[in-house]
Amino acid sequence: MAQVFKPSSNTYSRLVLSGVLLGVGGLGLVGYLLNTSPYNTGAYMARSQPVPFSHKHHNGELGIDCRYCHTSVEESAFAGVPPTQTCMNCHSQIWTEAPILEPVRASFRTGQALEWTRVHDLPDFVYFNHSIHIAKGIGCASCHGNVAGMNLTWSVAPLTMGWCLDCHRDPAANVRPREKVFDTTWVADNQKELGAKLVSEYHVQPRQDCSTCHR
Amino acid sequence: MNRLFPCRSGTRRRRIVTRTSRSTLRAGLLVAAAALAFMTSACRQDMHNQAKYRPLRETPFFADHRTSRPLIPGTVARGKLGDDKLLTTGRDGDKSSDVFPFPVTAEVLARGRERFNIYCTPCHGRTGDGRGMVVQRGYKQPPALYDPRLRDLNVGYFFNVITSGFGVMPSYAPQVPVNDRWAIISYIRALQLSRNAKFDDLTQEEKSRLTKESSGG
Numbered sequence: 001m002a003q004v005f006k007p008s009s010n011t012y013s014r015l016v017l018s019g020v021l022l023g024v025g026g027l028g029l030v031g032y033l034l035n036t037s038p039y040n041t042g043a044y045m046a047r048s049q050p051v052p053f054s055h056k057h058h059n060g061e062l063g064i065d066c067r068y069c070h071t072s073v074e075e076s077a078f079a080g081v082p083p084t085q086t087c088m089n090c091h092s093q094i095w096t097e098a099p100i101l102e103p104v105r106a107s108f109r110t111g112q113a114l115e116w117t118r119v120h121d122l123p124d125f126v127y128f129n130h131s132i133h134i135a136k137g138i139g140c141a142s143c144h145g146n147v148a149g150m151n152l153t154w155s156v157a158p159l160t161m162g163w164c165l166d167c168h169r170d171p172a173a174n175v176r177p178r179e180k181v182f183d184t185t186w187v188a189d190n191q192k193e194l195g196a197k198l199v200s201e202y203h204v205q206p207r208q209d210c211s212t213c214h215r
Numbered sequence: 216m217n218r219l220f221p222c223r224s225g226t227r228r229r230r231i232v233t234r235t236s237r238s239t240l241r242a243g244l245l246v247a248a249a250a251l252a253f254m255t256s257a258c259r260q261d262m263h264n265q266a267k268y269r270p271l272r273e274t275p276f277f278a279d280h281r282t283s284r285p286l287i288p289g290t291v292a293r294g295k296l297g298d299d300k301l302l303t304t305g306r307d308g309d310k311s312s313d314v315f316p317f318p319v320t321a322e323v324l325a326r327g328r329e330r331f332n333i334y335c336t337p338c339h340g341r342t343g344d345g346r347g348m349v350v351q352r353g354y355k356q357p358p359a360l361y362d363p364r365l366r367d368l369n370v371g372y373f374f375n376v377i378t379s380g381f382g383v384m385p386s387y388a389p390q391v392p393v394n395d396r397w398a399i400i401s402y403i404r405a406l407q408l409s410r411n412a413k414f415d416d417l418t419q420e421e422k423s424r425l426t427k428e429s430s431g432g
Contacts (some may be wrong), residue, residue, distance in 0.1 A: 024246070062348040065333040069392050078270040089385045090337070094353045113281055115273060123263040 036158045043159075046152035047117040050103045053153075059184075060148035066140055066182045073140040077129040081116060084108045119153050120144070124212050135176045136204045142167070148184045164213065168206040172196045175204055245406030303393055305378070311371025317394075319401045330395045334387055343406040355383045360403050361410035373400045 010134050038044045058064050066073065069086055073079035084107040095101055107114045120143075122128055133143075140147060145156030157163055167174050172195030180186045199206070268274065268282040277284070297303040302316040317323070332341065340347040343360030350356045358365060377396045380386040391399065417425065 027250070062337065062352070064337050064348075067333045068337070068390070081271055083389070084383070085389065090349050090354060092385070093355060093383055095350065112279055115280065124265040124267065125262055126267065 012141075036160055036162070038158075041158040041160070043155045043157060044172065046150075046154040047119050048147055049117055050114055052100060052151075053146045054151045055153055056151050073130045074134050075131055077127070077131065079130045084114060118154050120159065122159060127215055128213065134181055136171075137178050137181060137198055137202050138167075138171075139174075139176045139181045139184065139186070141186070142174045142176075144184070146184045161213075165208060168208050168212075171206050172199045172202045175199050175202065178202075190206075241253055302397075305371035306376025307371065311369055311375060313369045313371070315401065316398065317371055323401050324405060326395065327400070327405075330391060331399050331402045331406075334391055335399065338384070338406050342410075343403065345380035357384065361407045362401050366407045366411070370397075370404070373403060 005185050036041060059066065069082040070079040071082070084104060087101075088108050091101055091104060103114060120202070133169065143159075145154075169214050173191065175195045175198045176186065176188060177194075177198065264288045270283060272282050273280045274282045291297075299316065301307055301312055301314075305312055307313070331339075336347050337349040338347040338354055338357055339345055340350075340361060345359045374396055376384065377391060377399065378386060378388050387396070414422065414425075
């Protein structure tokens with residue numbers, strides 16, 4: 001019987017085999033990159049809002065602390081979106097005629113809540129808690145970026161599980177002094193050293209078991 | 216071999232071929248299933264968006280779209296009964312209190328400074344001069360907190376102003392819990408003292424430190 005395969009078949013078979021392997025691997029890689037890319041996570045995309053509220057103006061320029069509006073961030077899982085009353089603390093007196101603030105005034109008159117567009121939306125099977133992160137020296141900026149520089153708000157993190165775990169495995173890369181937690185412009189000169197020191201000082205022991213975030 | 220796996224001659228080769236094609240088929244199906252799962256996975260968000268309420272989530276169920284329902288009048292949160300009248304009203308009988316409901320320690324003062332800087336400085340300024348950023352933007356200027364008239368007011372009066380508001384100042388009761396209001400008042404007292412303290416009031420140690428620092432130390 002004549003030979004079915006020529007010697008060159010060896011090369012072809014190797015090429016095909018490695019092509020299949022690379023193809024499957026490449027497909028996985030493309031999937032991973034797509035999945036974590038801003039295209040899918042919506043990061044770096046400013047959301048339009050019923051009122052074009054500017055964190056840059058209120059926090060960055062006027063210096064109003066995050067906690068003036070997000071009052072529950074230190075005690076509860078949820079940072080809190082302020083009630084219309086908080087806006088009216090100032091806007092009952094200043095910018096009272098501004099057309100862009102009409103939805104705020106309408107909400108105050110009628111009691112109908114403003115319906116803001118969510119910028120950071122974790123899956124419902126994740127139980128994130130703001131207060132523990134604040135208490136352990138994780139700054140707002142570590143997850144939310146430099147909010148003090150944003151007009152309309154956007155997110156800067158993919159909020160994927162891998163991204164969460166990056167920090168839970170190496171908290172020293174992000175832990176900062178407690179008095180700098182709410183300063184989103186602050187950057188450490190020597191984060192590695194400082195982070196390592198603070199991790200032991202604040203007893204930072206992030207857990208990585210499933211039930212920490214999934215219940 | 217033939218004893219262990221007896222087979223008729225001529226069928227053996229065919230069987231192997233059949234096996235190969237089956238496993239190829241299986242592998243192909245697996246790849247196709249994986250590709251299908253991959254392609255459709257991004258569209259399945261059932262577990263991401265579950266039929267349950269998280270804080271402030273909207274709902275079509277109620278006419279005003281709020282899942283966080285307004286409280287029924289008279290609702291008392293756990294631990295917020297307010298049976299300590301001095302602590303929760305700043306009143307001692309029928310007059311506003313001259314004393315704090317708890318001892319003012321260094322921790323209370325530090326807490327007061329932090330809370331003052333968050334909630335009060337937009338109008339009252341960091342030093343209490345009443346020239347905060349929002350005032351500079353057109354809000355009615357409040358009197359300086361170290362004004363002699365305000366220095367003579369008792370602590371219960373300040374508690375009432377923070378709790379209920381005064382003039383154009385709104386109530387800060389929703390934003391500042393009771394204990395923090397007292398801490399803020401303790402810090403206001405410190406600000407008042409800082410503008411009216413005399414050199415002789417300092418301890419010897421503080422005097423030498425101040426002299427050293429003011430001479431460019």
